[in-house]
Amino acid sequence: MQYLRIKKKKQFSKLLKGGKRAHSELLTIIYLPDNEKKMAVCVGKKYGKSVVRNRIKRLLREAYRANAERLSPTAMLLIPKVAEEYSFAAFSREIARLFRKEKLLEDPTAEGISPKCKAAEKDGV
């Protein structure tokens, strides 16, 4: 599953200015239609030490990757909320829910999620 990383300051300010926002209990996404799939993760110092911050970034990137299969070309910024614990299953479930809610999937008739997420949902974490 290919996607690009957002790196330039210009792209960030464009996204923050004109992007649409969607919230859930665990995270906020800011997105804007683009010609390619782009994403970035935003984890500042308030989340904890470097080990904790790295952990959050990895979990978010992996959760995005697992759900980005049928995503329409969109630039997206993922911002988690401060919590005691962070888990992949919860992030993945929330991202999938937000994508459906905001109708960002290319084929809206197919309600299917990746088998990985189904397993995660079964665990009910």
Add this chain to the structure above:
RNA sequence: CGAGCGGGCUGCGCGGCCGCGGCGCAUUUUUGCGACGAGGAAAGUCCGGGCAUCGCAGGGCAGGACGCCUGAUAACGUCAGGUGAAGGCGACUUUAAGGAAAGUGCAACAGAAAUAGACCGCCGCUCACGCGGCAAGGGUGGAAAGGCGAGGUAAGAGCUCACCGACGGGACGGUAACGCCCCGUGCCAUGUAAACCCCGUCCGAUGCAAGGUUGGGCUGUGCUCCUAUGGGUUGCCCGCCCGAGUACAGCCGCGAAUACCGCUUGAGCUUGCCGGUGACGGUAAGCCUAGAUAAAUGACCGCGCUCGACAGAACCCGGCUUAUAGGUCCGCCUCGAAGU
């Protein structure tokens, strides 16, 4: 068997599958394959270096750091071995440990008195008031003119003597710190130098966001400060150097907190041998072991167990300090109890 002391090692493992980072080789333009990919503290940024730029190839003042001795080292505030002191029955541990006889400051309260004296007291003279002698005892304090015993005395006092301590001199051992012995001096005088300070040793400043290359070139119009009351150079002084900053318009290549270099082969790691009590040094062979830049290690499944702590490289090394679930090993180590 119990309680300790000192020192070291390790920091979940195996397999499958999807994914990430740079590298190499193919493929030729985005894919495939391959090996590699965080730590003992990567942390705090407390010291010391390398490297780079600036200054100078000059000096002085100020400031800072360190401080028993010898050694190790590129260097250190680090390390090793030793000395003294303090603590512990002991194995052992801790130690910013020069100078108070260069000078200055401070020592609240209490206490008679804080570097200087006599409150209670003791003794002599006197009917008494009082005068004189004394510093043993009491009391205050962190500290009150070495300690303790004997002689001595009116009472006392190193006044005298023995022992211990202090100071001075000498011999011996040791590279030295120092140790030990002998002789002498009755002992002119508290503590604090992590108070100023003195003595000795060392230190130019700034830090990879250092710094370099590209980032256009040319032309025109200007503006600001200025040949010394300015600017730069280290906090200051002497000395030294002299131009600097910026706006607008035009043409071809259009990302600029960017791209590339610095950027990982180095006081490197492993093993053996040699020298040294040791830190460490020498030598031979082998090895290449992260290099990102909105910043790489994650998700899922299966198995095992003690159910996995502290924690993530950002120019690189040597230390220090702080955090750390546990597991495990070593020592003709120490103490206690019981038995032989």
Add this chain to the structure above:
RNA sequence: GCGGGAAUAGCUCAGUGGUAGAGCGUCACCUUGCCAAGGUGAAUGUCGCGGGUUCGAGUCUCGUUUCCCGCU
């Protein structure tokens, strides 16, 4: 990443090594028919935390925690 600084009463700040203070706020009383203003009095600190030096640390010193600022 690199370099600086701060922490004292509820708040804003003082504080030579010797009993921790000021202003505002709080509480009680006086004044008033009542409130405000005014007056009188009182309470309030592990001096961020843990060692060390000292007879004695808010102060000196070492470590540590949290916060703030500067450098592109």
